[in-house]
Amino acid sequence: MSLTEEMDVDWMQGQLESLRKASMWCRNVCTFHGVVKMDGSLCLLMDRCYGSVQSEMQRNEGRLTLEQILRYGADVARGVAELHAAGVICMNIKPSNLLLDASGNAVVSDFWLAPILKKPTCQKTRPEFDSSKITLCTDCITLSPQYTAPEAWGPVKKLFWEDASGVSPESDAWSFGCTLVEMCTGSTPWDGLSREEIFQAVVKARKVPPQYERIVGVGIPRELWKMIGECLQFKPSKRPTFNAMLATFLRHLQEIPRSPSASPDNGFTKVCGVNIVEETRATNIGVLQDNPNNLHRAVLEGDVEGVRNILAKAASGSSVRFLLEAQNSDGQSALHLACRRGSVELVEAILEYGEANVDIVDKDGDPPLVFALAAGSPQCVHVLIKKGANVRSRLREGSGPSVAHICSYHGQPDCMRELLVAGADPNAVDDEGETVLHRAVAKKYTDCAVVILENGGSRSMAISNAKGLTPLHMCVAIWNVAVIRRWVEVSSPEEISQAINIPSPVxxxxxxxxxxxxxxxxxxxxxxxxxxxxxxxxxxxxxxxxxxxxxxxxxxxxxxxxxxxxxxxxxxxxxxxxxxxxxxxxxxxxxxxxxxxx
CATH class of the missing domain: 1.25.40.20 (Ankyrin repeat-containing domain)
Structure with missing residues (x-):
């Protein structure tokens, strides 16, 4: 970091030394060895790391496997919990700051550096101020707005309740919640919004990142989904502690076979020239080929050849049906996991076998088709439909939304087209009185709404939901000219006359x-x-x-x-x-x- 005349270097060095002492015994933390002043700059000395959670996501097309989410989540929760016990607030948790050590474990970095390396001109954070009363703001410190808790957008006391205390350990829970949203969906929280727009959404409107909703139905354990939602509570006192989150991660990790650790230099560990990872994997397939955990792990790792080998060996021993119907702790079969990953190769490898049930449901009653829709893979949807998937099915034992509703909720026009061409009902009404078109319009998925209209959904424009609003009313409310214009173009005069003069509450x-x-x-x-x-x-x-x-x-x-x-x-x-x-x-x-x- 380059030094300027306005900086109190002695104060900064003192603060950094205190930080080093406080964090030196914390586990799952990137060890901070101290600071050196050199050529007009302040250099921070830390352990060498070999990548980050963000780089792992990029290697896997923006996604992490469930095992990675749980393993990295447990590592981070442990590290932050120990930092909190040492009196250190991280303040900057995000995927790029969660590094990977030589053993492939996630370690927390860049903790509490934001208020120390702040802009020197900020009057609110001058060193002579009592640190316990500092009100931090994102304009004066190096925080990323996509991961910043509501209370960190100062001045706090003008925005919050009387007993607000500003940045706290609970602020880290919000940042971790946003980070987990990105780890689960591959999408940056508040993507596409400016700093001011994020401020308005987080502080003024008290909203959670819209990407949080995409976690639903993609194979993430319900308990984990609920925990992430609790992290994103507006009031800090309602957010979970990191010790509680660690317990959640460990509880779900117990259901997943532990993979051998990999060296970041070569991707596997060698002893005397023998590839331990490959030998172990071969042993698992040969000796425990009937263990469904091996199949599930191969699917989670995207190992198409491994899946084919496991199923081929099981077929020769007449146990392939057992493997295909076996479910993990969240009640998901190998086909569910393959669809969640959005891998058409994995789905095809599983459906090669006649014993595979294309409509097998998990413990929540969701078929694989729902997972493919949530993953946004029209290729997987096409293969499932070709194998006989029921495109007119409804969730919750027939009383919930249709699969077309699920598709519109995720805004996937190509997937929607596959469903409707195959016979899904474009005018289906869910248990809340909303049509497929209602859902697409409400989420501002214009392309998806147009596909619905072009494939028989025009009649939905005349259906009012529980609030007395038709999709036409909702389009006008959000100025969606494109959808209304297309509706007029593709609808019959009778369909238009039935909808155009229906009164809304206003x-x-x-x-x-x-x-x-x-x-x-x-x-x-x-x-x-x-x-x-x-x-x-x-x-x-x-x-x-x-x-x-x-x-x-x-x-x-x-x-x-x-x-x-x-x-x-x-x-x-x-x-x-x-x-x-x-x-x-x-x-x-x-x-x-x-x-x-x-």
């Missing part, structure tokens, strides 16, 4: 479009134009004020929108609930530009 789709605020005026005008051309009733009035679309435009002095409505042939003399025309409103409010239309 009015028809036309009334809602006319009321769109100025920052989306352009989309509002497009929607009004499309809806009027499709036959929307211009005399329909909103629920709150009894205004038509024309009256609403006049109230907002929206000259362009008034022109669009009148150009569509709407009668300028239509009246609102108070029996007034839009000219009366224009005169009463001094909207002189509107008088040009008379």
């Amino acid at each position: 009015g028809t789709a036309l009334c809602m479009a006319a009321a769109i605020r100025k920052d989306h005026e352009k989309e509002g005008r497009e929607l009004v134009q499309i809806l009027l051309a499709a036959g929307a009733d211009p005399t329909a009035q909103d629920s709150q004020h009894g205004r038509t679309a024309l009256h609403t435009a006049a109230m907002a002095n929206n000259v362009e929108l008034v022109r669009v409505i009148l150009d569509a042939g709407v009668n300028a003399n239509i009246r609102n609930v108070h029996n007034t025309i839009f000219l009366h409103m224009a005169l009463a409010r001094g909207r002189t530009p509107l008088l040009a239309y008379f």
Whole structure:
């Protein structure tokens, strides 16, 4: 780190020495040996490591196996728990800061460096301030907003409850929760959002990363999914401790066979020229070929050839059905795990055998097709359907959402097309009264919604959910011009007439479009134009004020929108609930530009 005149170097060196002493006996921590001042820079001396959790994810197309998630998770939880016991808060937990030592174990690095190496001009973190009262902010210290807890976005006391104490060990739980979301999904939390947008979502709206929802249905143990959700609780006191999280990881690791440790230099350990890993693997296959754990592990590791060998040997001994139906501690078969990985090669290798049940369910009642949809693999979906997977099945013993709902929830247009072409119901309604189209529109998956409409889902536009909203209302609410335009193009006149004038709690789709605020005026005008051309009733009035679309435009002095409505042939003399025309409103409010239309 380059030194500047504003920095109190003596103070920084003292703080770093205290950090070294506090962390020196902690396990699963990248050992910090001290600091050296050299050529105008401060150099930190730490153990050499051989990669990171992030690099492991990149090697595996952004994903980790369940074993890796549990093993690295246990390592990190142990390391952070010991740092907390030593009085050290990490503050910067993220995949790139979770390094791998020579034995392949995850170790925590970059702990508590953020407040020591902060910007020297920040008045809130000057060294003369009492550290117990410091309010840290992401503008003044090197924190990544994607992993920063709500309470770390200072000034805390202006944003939180009276007893807020700022950054705490619980702040690390939030960061770890975001890190686990990335480890499980391969997607960076809050991906695509700016620092300000993340602040608004985390602190103001109190939301969790949208990527958290993608964990559902991808083979992660429910207890682990729930634990990650607890890490992302807004109030710090509701988040789990790292000791509790360590216990969760270890409990699930006990169900997975332990793999031999690998050297980062060559990928395996050799003794006297003998490859121990390969010999052990061969022994397992030869002696314990009927053990389903071997098959599950081969699937988790993406070892297609290993899966084929295990199943071939089992088939010769008539035990292949046992292996294919065997389930792990989460009730998932080898086919579930292959689909979760999104590997069409693994799925094909398993389904080569007639004994394989393409619709086998796990302990939660989910078939492999659900896992393939969550993984976003249209190739796996195609193979499953070709082998007879039931595309019209419903979860929760037939009372829950359809597989098409699951697909729309994950926003996979290619997978959705495979389902609908194979006969899935595009207008299915789930146990919460929502259609497949409702789900896709709510998640803003435009491409997926268009595929639904193009494959028979137009009728869903007339179905209201429990809140009285149709997908058409929801499209207008989020200014989704593309979906509404495509709906008009592919729907029959009867389907359009059935949906276009259904009132929502605030009015028809036309009334809602006319009321769109100025920052989306352009989309509002497009929607009004499309809806009027499709036959929307211009005399329909909103629920709150009894205004038509024309009256609403006049109230907002929206000259362009008034022109669009009148150009569509709407009668300028239509009246609102108070029996007034839009000219009366224009005169009463001094909207002189509107008088040009008379």
